[in-house]
Amino acid sequence: MRIVRAMSKRNKRINWNLVLLLFIFSLFILSPAFAQEDTLPPSPPTDVMAKDTPNDAGGSITITWKKSADDGAGKNNVTGYLIYRSEEGDRGYKEIGQVAKGSKEFTDGNTKDKINYYYKIKAVNKSGLFSFSEPSPPATSKAQWFSSGRKNTLIAALILGGLILYFISQARAGKELFIRKIAGLDAVDDAVGRATEMGKKILYIPGTQDMDNVQTIAGVTILSRVAKITAEYETPLEVPVSRSLVMVTCREVVKEAYASAGRPDAFKENMVHYLTDDQFGYAAGVDGLILREKPATIFYQGAFYAESLIMAETGNSIGAIQIAGTAMPAQIPFFFASCDYTLIGEELFAASAYLSKEPKLLGSLKGQDIGKAIILLMLTAGILFITTGLWRGFDSLFIVQ
Amino acid sequence: MRREIPLILTATVGIVYIISFFIPHRPFGSVETLFSDWILIIAAFAIWLGALNLLRVSADKIYRKKKDWFYALVTILSFFLIAIIGFFFSRGSHFQDVGTSFDYLYRNVYNPLSATMFAILAFFVASASYRAFRARSWEATLLLLAAFFVMLGRVPIGDMISGFLPENIRLSEVATFIMNIPQSAGQRAIMIGIGLGIISTALRLILGIERTYLGGD
Numbered sequence: 173m174r175i176v177r178a179m180s181k182r183n184k185r186i187n188w189n190l191v192l193l194l195f196i197f198s199l200f201i202l203s204p205a206f207a208q209e210d211t212l213p214p215s216p217p218t219d220v221m222a223k224d225t226p227n228d229a230g231g232s233i234t235i236t237w238k239k240s241a242d243d244g245a246g247k248n249n250v251t252g253y254l255i256y257r258s259e260e261g262d263r264g265y266k267e268i269g270q271v272a273k274g275s276k277e278f279t280d281g282n283t284k285d286k287i288n289y290y291y292k293i294k295a296v297n298k299s300g301l302f303s304f305s306e307p308s309p310p311a312t313s314k315a316q317w318f319s320s321g322r323k324n325t326l327i328a329a330l331i332l333g334g335l336i337l338y339f340i341s342q343a344r345a346g347k348e349l350f351i352r353k354i355a356g357l358d359a360v361d362d363a364v365g366r367a368t369e370m371g372k373k374i375l376y377i378p379g380t381q382d383m384d385n386v387q388t389i390a391g392v393t394i395l396s397r398v399a400k401i402t403a404e405y406e407t408p409l410e411v412p413v414s415r416s417l418v419m420v421t422c423r424e425v426v427k428e429a430y431a432s433a434g435r436p437d438a439f440k441e442n443m444v445h446y447l448t449d450d451q452f453g454y455a456a457g458v459d460g461l462i463l464r465e466k467p468a469t470i471f472y473q474g475a476f477y478a479e480s481l482i483m484a485e486t487g488n489s490i491g492a493i494q495i496a497g498t499a500m501p502a503q504i505p506f507f508f509a510s511c512d513y514t515l516i517g518e519e520l521f522a523a524s525a526y527l528s529k530e531p532k533l534l535g536s537l538k539g540q541d542i543g544k545a546i547i548l549l550m551l552t553a554g555i556l557f558i559t560t561g562l563w564r565g566f567d568s569l570f571i572v573q
Numbered sequence: 574m575r576r577e578i579p580l581i582l583t584a585t586v587g588i589v590y591i592i593s594f595f596i597p598h599r600p601f602g603s604v605e606t607l608f609s610d611w612i613l614i615i616a617a618f619a620i621w622l623g624a625l626n627l628l629r630v631s632a633d634k635i636y637r638k639k640k641d642w643f644y645a646l647v648t649i650l651s652f653f654l655i656a657i658i659g660f661f662f663s664r665g666s667h668f669q670d671v672g673t674s675f676d677y678l679y680r681n682v683y684n685p686l687s688a689t690m691f692a693i694l695a696f697f698v699a700s701a702s703y704r705a706f707r708a709r710s711w712e713a714t715l716l717l718l719a720a721f722f723v724m725l726g727r728v729p730i731g732d733m734i735s736g737f738l739p740e741n742i743r744l745s746e747v748a749t750f751i752m753n754i755p756q757s758a759g760q761r762a763i764m765i766g767i768g769l770g771i772i773s774t775a776l777r778l779i780l781g782i783e784r785t786y787l788g789g790d
Contacts, residue, residue: 229602315598322595329591332769336776384612386771389778393785416623417616421786445630446623452690464641478694485697488704499767501760509705517763521770524777524785532782540773547765 213301214250215241217293222311227322227573230285230315235278237305240295243273247297254294254302255280261290261307283313321573331546336539343535351537356495356513357526360394361401363493367468368405374398375410375467377483378422379474379498380454382415386521387499391474392418392425393524394497398471399426403433411444412461414454419446455479459486472496472511473520476503484510497523580781587779628652654678719755723748 217237225232235255243250250273256265257280271278283289288310296302343349367374376398378391395411402409411426413419423444430439447457459482462470470487472480472494480496480503487494488510496507497515507514515523518540525533550570557563586608593601631645639645655678659668663675670676706721708714725731726748735744777783 227597229597229599315602317596317598319595319597326595329772332772333776336773340782382612382616386774389786390774393783396785415616416619416621416626419623419626420619424787425785442630442633446626448627449620449623450687452687456686456690460644478691481697481701482690482694485701488701499770501763501767504763505705506701509701516766518766518770521767521774524774524783528785533777536773536777536782540769543769543772544766547769 211299211301213303214243214295214297215246216303217253217295217305220291220293220305220308222289222291222308224311224313225279225281227316227319230313231283232279232281233283233289233291233311233313235280235291235293235308236276237293239274239276240303242297243295249297249299250295251298252296253278254296256292256294256304258290258292258307259287261288261310265290265292285313285315288312319573324569325572332539332543335542336536339539339542340532340535343531343538346531349531349534349538351522351526351534354515354519354522354526356497356515356519357523359493359495359513360398360527363469363471363495364398364401364405364407366493368407370468372468373408373410373465374402375412375458375461375465375470375487375492377458377470377472377474378411378413378418379472379476380414380451380479381475383417383421385475387475388415388418390499390520390523391497392421394471394473394520394527395422396425396429397524397527399429400433403430403435403438406435406438409443410461410465410467412447412454412458413444414447414449414451416446419444451477451479452482455482458483462486462490462492466490467492469493469495472498472507473515473523474498476500476507481506481510487511576784576787579787580784584779584781587775591779624652719751723751726751 217240220235220237222233222235225234237253240246240250240253242248252270252272253275254267255269255271255278257268258265268280268282269278280289280291289312290310291308293305294302295305339349364374376395378395379385379388381388383389383392399409401407409426411422413422423441426444427436427439430436447454458479461467462483463486467487467490470483470492472484473496476498477500480498480500484494484496484507494511495513495515496511497520498504498507499517499520501517504514504516522537522540525537554566557566589601589604590608593604596602628649631648633639634642634645635649655675658678659675663673664670667673668675702720706713706717708717722744725734726744726746731744731748735742740746774783778786
């Protein structure tokens, strides 16, 4: 009886092993390794054309072709294309690059200008079989003197530039220009005054980017005005910065401002000091300063990223008056929620002109405003033309390459 | 000359940059890369100015025993610790490789500290939102409503509670509409203003009308 039970158990085991073996075998049968190999090469790419890459500094040819009939269709076994180049046409082809299946273009960025190049495209399939296209007609690379895709940008820049220059000349001639009030900039004097009355410090944060950022430059110009007032009121000023070049520039600006206010003796080099280039390290440093020193007024003027809210909320928690200004669209809502005044985008760039009231600078603001009116007009015209179908191609006028 | 040379440099670089945008031909086409390289080189040297300033200001705080001078001491010690370990105990130029002492400090000290600061942002977003979304005026109420729909529409519960509504007015769709239409329109308006502001500022700098960044008016 025991022997019979053991036999039946073994049979069961053998059956399971058989099932397992069959399963593994079927996997092998279905696997690509066992798939039938291609014995014929793929169809070659056709219509290979080569031409100078437009709007560049030369040294580049763009090659285009029609895909192999077996790429995405037919036997659908093309794995990629290899690009070959020759200077002779009928021989001397060398591989210069490869692209994946489905590609129809390759840019050869390693050509010498004024030399004829011929190109062939090799389609390769899964079995390693291949076929060459016919060679392309000769092509030469050359540098262009004008980027034709940027014609519209040039026209827009000339119109805007012309407007700005015109209004600058008008302002120079003594014409009165109306500039709307900017609450955030009107509040600068009051904010400094408040710190003076409280006998507390003013903290000025000129953004977290370097001097090659135009927002930092705008922040530094506002610092000049703030420093002049602090010099006049004898209010302590501290400018912690996150870039060495910004430190040097801010120091120079503050020094000059103190000198022009007749208080060069009140200027101390350590007013402007470096913390760190690191984004959150800087935020931590500024937060520490805010919590320890408890300044009465804090300015945030320049380019900011995620650290904006960390600093502004800490400033808010100590009850400081805060005036922010940035052209980073994602940070504007944060400043808006945490600060008393926020200069939105263009207002940051207008600050220098607004605060100095210098006619030449005010003229540039006026030109900027007229430019905005023209853009508004274009937008309205675009909405009308596209919606009514009067001029479907209107939007293509504004595409920049 | 102290003013003139920087003004000439600014004008030259600015004009060459503009020309290179429209004329790809040599030498203009390659100046952008050239100037970017120069900026990198200058910034690399300038980093020492910042580092030395940090050390000087911190040392001064310790020497004068100013308020909270202990933090200045931590700054100086941390500065030298990471610099010495990076320069001398982290396989030379391979200091950034995985497994070096510098890498250990980077992963286990620097990264957690940075992540902590970033994480604090979540709490600040909550406190700022609480203040911003109080219905004090008509505009603030509108902002509150928009925020309510967007926040609710971005989480699964939004669609769950509005599941009985036709698909195109469920909360997720309302949130998408608010973000894609009114929000985008507002943001683009700000972007146009910023673009014009940048052009105007650039022109002022190139023409030498704006000189404040050189010190003085």
